[in-house]
Amino acid sequence: MIYLDWASTSPPDASILAEAARMAGEFYGNPSSPHALGKSARAKLEEARSGLLGLLGPGAAKGRLVFTGSGSEADSLPLLALLRKASKDGTKPHIVASGIEHAAIHEELPVLARFGLSFTLVDPGAEGLLDPGAVAAALRPETEAVFVMAVNNETGAVQPLAEIARAVAARAASFGRRRPRLHADAVQALGKLPFEPAALGLDSAAFSAHKLRGPRGVGALWTARDFEPLLLGGGQEGGLRPGTESLQAAWGFMRAAALAAADLEERRRRALELEALLIEGLEGIGALPLPLGRRPGDPRYSPFILSVAFPGLSGEVLVRALATVSGAATTRGAATTRGAATARGAATARGAASLVGAQGTEGIAVSTGSACSANLRRKGRRVLEAMGLEPALALGSIRVSTGELSTQEEISTFLERAGDLRSRLGIRS
Amino acid sequence: MEDTTLYLVKVGEILLKLGNRQEFEGRLRTELKERLGEIPNAKVDYSPGRFFVTVPAARAADAEAILARTPGVNGFARTLRTEKTFAAVAKAAVAVAEREVAAGKGSFKVESRRSDKSFPLGSFELSRDLGAAILEACPGLHVDLHRPAFTVHAEIREKAFVFGDPEPGLRGLPVGSQGRGILLLSGGIDSPVAGYLMARRGLALDALYFHAFPYTSEEAHEKVKDLARVLAGFTGGLRLWTVPFTEVQLAIKRGAREDLTTLMMRAAFMEIASRLAARRHANCLVTGESLGQVASQTAPNLRFTQSTTDLPVLRPLIGMDKEETIATARRIGTYNISIRPYEDCCVIFSPKHPLLRAELQRERAAYEALALGPLLDQALEAVERMDIAFSERILGAK
Numbered sequence: 001m002i003y004l005d006w007a008s009t010s011p012p013d014a015s016i017l018a019e020a021a022r023m024a025g026e027f028y029g030n031p032s033s034p035h036a037l038g039k040s041a042r043a044k045l046e047e048a049r050s051g052l053l054g055l056l057g058p059g060a061a062k063g064r065l066v067f068t069g070s071g072s073e074a075d076s077l078p079l080l081a082l083l084r085k086a087s088k089d090g091t092k093p094h095i096v097a098s099g100i101e102h103a104a105i106h107e108e109l110p111v112l113a114r115f116g117l118s119f120t121l122v123d124p125g126a127e128g129l130l131d132p133g134a135v136a137a138a139l140r141p142e143t144e145a146v147f148v149m150a151v152n153n154e155t156g157a158v159q160p161l162a163e164i165a166r167a168v169a170a171r172a173a174s175f176g177r178r179r180p181r182l183h184a185d186a187v188q189a190l191g192k193l194p195f196e197p198a199a200l201g202l203d204s205a206a207f208s209a210h211k212l213r214g215p216r217g218v219g220a221l222w223t224a225r226d227f228e229p230l231l232l233g234g235g236q237e238g239g240l241r242p243g244t245e246s247l248q249a250a251w252g253f254m255r256a257a258a259l260a261a262a263d264l265e266e267r268r269r270r271a272l273e274l275e276a277l278l279i280e281g282l283e284g285i286g287a288l289p290l291p292l293g294r295r296p297g298d299p300r301y302s303p304f305i306l307s308v309a310f311p312g313l314s315g316e317v318l319v320r321a322l323a324t325v326s327g328a329a330t331t332r333g334a335a336t337t338r339g340a341a342t343a344r345g346a347a348t349a350r351g352a353a354s355l356v357g358a359q360g361t362e363g364i365a366v367s368t369g370s371a372c373s374a375n376l377r378r379k380g381r382r383v384l385e386a387m388g389l390e391p392a393l394a395l396g397s398i399r400v401s402t403g404e405l406s407t408q409e410e411i412s413t414f415l416e417r418a419g420d421l422r423s424r425l426g427i428r429s
Numbered sequence: 430m431e432d433t434t435l436y437l438v439k440v441g442e443i444l445l446k447l448g449n450r451q452e453f454e455g456r457l458r459t460e461l462k463e464r465l466g467e468i469p470n471a472k473v474d475y476s477p478g479r480f481f482v483t484v485p486a487a488r489a490a491d492a493e494a495i496l497a498r499t500p501g502v503n504g505f506a507r508t509l510r511t512e513k514t515f516a517a518v519a520k521a522a523v524a525v526a527e528r529e530v531a532a533g534k535g536s537f538k539v540e541s542r543r544s545d546k547s548f549p550l551g552s553f554e555l556s557r558d559l560g561a562a563i564l565e566a567c568p569g570l571h572v573d574l575h576r577p578a579f580t581v582h583a584e585i586r587e588k589a590f591v592f593g594d595p596e597p598g599l600r601g602l603p604v605g606s607q608g609r610g611i612l613l614l615s616g617g618i619d620s621p622v623a624g625y626l627m628a629r630r631g632l633a634l635d636a637l638y639f640h641a642f643p644y645t646s647e648e649a650h651e652k653v654k655d656l657a658r659v660l661a662g663f664t665g666g667l668r669l670w671t672v673p674f675t676e677v678q679l680a681i682k683r684g685a686r687e688d689l690t691t692l693m694m695r696a697a698f699m700e701i702a703s704r705l706a707a708r709r710h711a712n713c714l715v716t717g718e719s720l721g722q723v724a725s726q727t728a729p730n731l732r733f734t735q736s737t738t739d740l741p742v743l744r745p746l747i748g749m750d751k752e753e754t755i756a757t758a759r760r761i762g763t764y765n766i767s768i769r770p771y772e773d774c775c776v777i778f779s780p781k782h783p784l785l786r787a788e789l790q791r792e793r794a795a796y797e798a799l800a801l802g803p804l805l806d807q808a809l810e811a812v813e814r815m816d817i818a819f820s821e822r823i824l825g826a827k
Contacts, residue, residue, distance in 0.1 A: 318643075
């Protein structure tokens with residue numbers, strides 16, 4: 001299978017997983033234990049922590065790094081902490097968030113609202129970028145936190161965080177208040193572009209290991225400002241994230257991030273080449289890279305992520321057709337019908353495969369933000385719709401994302417198949 | 430010997446059709462034997478107007494699941510079989526009453542039938558004496574002949590049979606007594622309910638699904654298979670035919686006027702179903718259509734879409750309110766499958782302003798102009814067949 005879905009997850013680096021597992025086996029003590037085994041495990045855990053912290057730029061040391069179970073959890077820690085603020089001093093916090101945040105934040109906000117907190121969403125412009133002035137204008141005197149993702153996971157738009165930090169600070173000062181917490185979900189930024197949260201003026205940022213070929217089940221929160229966490233327990237991770245620490249997870253994350261950082265410039269260079277190939281190739285087959293008019297090499301977008309609309313096609317249908325390999329449907333049918341699939345069944349599957357031009361070809365993995373039905377409920381393509389893209393185009397879009405193992409041949413194959421499918425399956429509207 | 434549980438099975442409507450009674454009872458007997466045959470050592474015996482079903486006690490729940498889903502069964506009750514002496518019958522009657530009292534019921538009556546006239550007590554006397562025995566054993570109970578909380582039944586046949594209130598059956602007619610129909614099964618809420626209702630009227634069913642990969646997903650196909658599995662519990666097994674429909678759909682989309690696409694598609698559905706019916710010796714088609722529910726289901730549009738078949742198109746939901754259909758879907762266990770979010774991606778194919786009033790001759794001409802014949806042949810040639818055992822969803826132990 002040709003894998004062009006790196007923004008969803010990346011193929012893990014087996015040597016990193018093996019090394020992390022070995023560390024976990026060797027230093028198995030509980031890092032909180034006072035005996036020698038505990039102390040050695042603690043030392044390795046702190047080595048992983050400082051290693052990862054060291055990749056976040058010189059100013060990052062003024063904050064601390066907390067290992068979590070996922071990027072989503074790293075987003076949730078400061079967000080849910082606002083519930084405790086609410087209960088203490090009577091005034092309920094207000095939150096400002098971009099309209100294109102990851103679900104970890106976007107879905108949580110209405111829940112917080114049920115507990116009396118309020119929030120304001122700020123949508124980006126047609127180019128997928130937030131206007132710092134608009135973010136600042138959404139502030140109120142009681143605003144306690146601002147959430148803006150560093151790199152959008154659907155469009156690759158790199159948000160102007162430094163400008164947002166300054167604008168937010170100025171607006172807060174006009175209320176005679178200290179700047180509210182500015183948190184960035186940087187899951188699609190770490191290891192993909194130079195990212196220094198302290199230099200950007202952030203107060204906290206969330207990361208995830210599995211987007212960088214590290215293990216699943218581990219994220220990290222960098223925070224320069226303390227908060228009172230909602231979940232309490234054994235006091236681990238400076239009290240911010242209770243639960244016995246996983247050296248395996250922390251070590252795997254640190255190694256994956258270190259490898260990505262060491263190779264950052266080279267990976268970006270190759271990603272930019274693939275981006276150019278993709279954007280030009282897609283235009284050649286009548287597809288529309290998003291946001292409309294996006295050019296190769298534009299520093300406002302991550303070259304690793306590209307959404308593209310195919311007018312007259314549904315993104316979901318295209319994703320499904322691209323994923324089809326000759327014979328794949330047969331295997332699946334046989335498995336689910338308990339052997340009842342007959343020779344005729346296989347013929348159907350072959351028919352389907354030939355229809356989508358998949359005979360003897362590899363499947364290609366890309367993604368759509370949503371299922372068609374989810375679209376109808378305005379969920380899946382909310383990022384594109386928040387940018388004001390017309391629904392028909394949002395519905396017809398897919399996301400292609402590359403990573404360090406992606407090749408020009410893969411992009412060429414994708415373009416060829418996508419062009420072919422566009423003419424076979426496209427519906428004039 | 431293994432512990433067994435005995436059920437008395439009442440047959441309902443069958444008795445009204447005196448002319449066909451034998452055939453219908455034979456059909457029901459075959460159905461019961463076939464379905465209960467899934468349970469080792471299950472036995473089905475016939476006694477006029479009744480069936481007696483014996484299963485190993487450990488499989489009683491499975492037997493009840495089967496009896497509750499077999500059309501033609503009016504009701505069924507766990508039954509005690511005793512010698513034909515008053516003492517034995519009274520002991521059984523008290524046992525039945527004690528079970529009901531334990532369930533919190535306070536009033537009862539006794540109904541007796543005596544087909545063995547050699548039994549010394551008449552029906553009236555037997556009821557009266559059994560009532561007295563029950564009252565003596567369960568002092569908290571009282572008799573209420575008009576609105577009893579439960580009834581104890583005693584039947585004196587070749588043996589004596591004693592049972593409480595029967596569990597309701599599906600009623601209706603035994604599957605197959607009305608021949609076979611082709612059910613157009615989509616992943617929606619309506620068509621499985623339509624299939625269930627017609628199975629209850631004695632129709633054996635094949636289900637037909639139109640798969641438009643990649644416009645419809647494998648998940649949508651799986652959903653239809655799961656619906657078929659639930660239906661199979663009522664129909665006593667089901668054959669699901671999956672027709673690859675993509676080429677037809679594309680030909681319609683490219684060749685038909687936009688406001689006609691859905692109508693043309695449904696006309697093609699009917700034509701394919703009609704051809705499958707011929708192959709399967711089916712005598713009708715079944716759809717989940719309901720008058721006016723969507724644009725394609727107005728009377729003029731139904732007239733056009735059914736013009737590609739000369740078989741009767743049975744539409745049991747035609748006059749039903751959506752809420753009623755949903756209630757039935759919940760009851761038979763298809764609703765939660767139907768609402769899985771894999772509806773067809775027909776957004777692309779559905780016209781924005783579909784035609785509401787087809788004119789038969791004009792629309793027929795448009796359909797003919799599409800010349801779909803060869804594509805329909807191809808689609809039928811590539812049809813996929815899947816046989817679903819009736820027991821896939823209802824026997825817990827498997």
